[in-house]
Amino acid sequence: MTDILDIKGAWKTYKMGAEEINALQGVNFKVEEGSFLAVMGPSGSGKSTLLHLAGILDLPTKGEITLGGKKVNELSGKEQAHLRRSQIGFVFQRFNLLSQLTALENVMLPMMKPDKKKGKEILDRVGLEGKYHRLPTQLSGGEEQRVAIARSLANDPILILADEPTGELDTKNSRMIMDLLTELNKEGMTIIIVTHDPMAAEYAQKTVQMSDGTIYE
Amino acid sequence: MSIYKLSFKNLKRRKLRSALTMLGIIIGVATLVLLIGAGTGMQSYMKEQTETMMGDISIYNSSGGAFMGSSGDAYLNNDTVSKIKNMSQLYDIKEETQFTSEMNRTPIYVLGINNWDQVKFNGTPGVVVDQSLVDTFGYKIGSKITIKDKDFTVTGITKETTGMGMGLVFLDVEKAIPLNDNKVTSISASARGDPETAKKDVESQVPGTMAMTQSDFTKQIDDMMNGIMLFIGAIASIGLLVGVISIVNIMLVNVTERTREIGVLKAIGFTNQEVLGSILMEAGLLGFMGSLVGLVMAAILLQLGIILFGPQLGMEDVSLAYMLPAWLVLVVVGGATLLSVLAGLYPAWRASRLNVVEALRYD
Ligand SMILES: Nc1ncnc2c1ncn2[C@@H]1O[C@H](COP(=O)(O)OP(=O)(O)OP(=O)(O)O)[C@@H](O)[C@H]1O
Ligand SMILES: [Mg+2]
Helix, strand or coil: CCCCEEEEEEEEEECCCCCCEEEEEEEEEEEEECCCECCCCCCCCCCCHHHHHCCCCCCCCCCEEEEECCCCHCHHHHHHHHHHHEEEEEECCCCCCCCCCHHHHHCCCCCCCCCCCHHHHHHCCCCCCCCCCHHHHHHHHHHHHHHHHHHHHCCCCEEEEEECCCCCCHHHHHHHHHHHHHHHCCCCCCCEEEEHHHHHHHHCCCCCCCCCCCCCC | CCCCHHHHHHHHCHHHHHHHHHHHHHHHHHHHHHHCCCCHHHHHHHHHHHHHHCCCCCEEEECCCCCCCCCCHHHHHHHHHHHHHCCCCEEEEEEEEEEEEECCEEEEEEECCCHHHHHEECCCEEEEHHHHHHHHHHHHHCCCEEECCCCEECCCCECCCCCCCCEEEEEHHHHHHHHCCCCEEEEEEEEEECCCHHHHHHHCCCCEEEEEEEEHHHHHHHHHHHHHHHHHHHHHHHHHHHHHHHHHHHHHHHHHHHHHHHHHCCCCCCHHHHHHHHHHHHHHHHHHHHHHHHHHHHHHHHHHHHHHHHHHHHHCCCHHHCCCCEEEEEEECCCHHHHHHHHHHHHHHHHHHHHHHHHHCCC
């Protein structure tokens, strides 16, 4: 199995005045293609920070990240953005749909070539057939998160990263979202979720624990 | 769904805010176009009139010519006129005279003209009185009037006015000159050969005269109008500037308000340039649409102005195209759009520089 993501000796240090906060302290993290991982750990342990590095939303203070065979540190800002757009799907705790766009428009937003048919197919797949033209305010939280997952699939990414995707949902909706992610994983998608919810973590093939900026497997 | 389409959607999302921001541009552009347009219209109209009405050169008394309220020696006298008429370089010589007088104790201004095309009136040429005399004395075509003890029959009525509360009478120049002790205000003539040469010949051979060629006139009109328009343009531009500054302000508010959204766009994989471009586009759209609306408003006001004031100025047949030449439209719309894009630069730059992770955390 090839590694889709390889994080080696990653440090992330925030400077707050004279104080230095080490959000990550030499993290090593490998993700095999097709795996479904859950990252758990106490608040402030560095889970989101790790996910941001994995999705090239941020760069490590020290260390090396390889994504889909590309060394992220060596890419220009523009190349990083392109890599993000073409290879990664991000799902957030707060859905983060664009409120002025319909479900379909949100899904089509990241597409390199606008493809309505494909947009509708993806929405069908997450169980939102017939709700293409609803605005986010006209959808339930669970439906919004499904649109967000549909959006993350728009460019056929190699990796889906989800930071507490069920954090704002009730049990029923949480299970629907986790079922959906499991289904995607069965079809071959590599998925990493950060979660506080043991029920959500049960869906993953493997759970890693973080505390104080380091990973315990 | 491209990020640039998002710019339209964003303007639509905050309709009132966008409209109010555009209002600054609308007012600025409308004022600018209105003033410059009116000026340009006058300028082209005056130049055209000069070219069609005037011969190659016009000759006046060297004191500058006799106009309303001038003393007797500001005219060209009999002697001078016959000297000019005898010059072989000149032909097609036409005289004009103008003087003040009274009609039933009402002050009037008499214009003796030879080209009736320059006056708009109802009736036939010969003796044309203005509306104020018609209103005061109830004259109509066929009425008898007396100027300097001479009787005339009104042949026409005009809407033009002196604009100074004086009555206005147009007379055939042959009838007017004897009334003014055979004194002439100006002579216009065609020149054999170069008008500049003819002008120098007149001035050197006929003492006490001053001559102007068509291009002297056009230049004078240009000098005067360009000066006026530069001045009013500068003042009107202040309005536009205020509009542009309000774009900077509103775009900063928009960008701050949409911090998280911009974070999302970047997380999805849009580049900094694309984010920058979409904000510039939004600012540019504000300016572009605002300037179009302003332009249309100015056009309507100008047309209204032509309808309302055209007849009194003898300009009712001026077309809107005179006042809104293509260059003015292009410069104003292009300029306002460009300025708005520039106004968007700083907000756009701020947006493009946002840290993704921090932006995503923004409420
Ligand atoms: N921009 C920042 N400036 C300073 N410190 C930061 C910044 N971002 C994160 N941190 C700190 O880094 C540490 C790790 O943060 P992170 O968000 O990764 O935690 P987390 O595991 O996701 O927590 P939670 O479960 O509450 O979401 C925390 O101590 C946090 O305060
Ligand atoms: Mg977190």
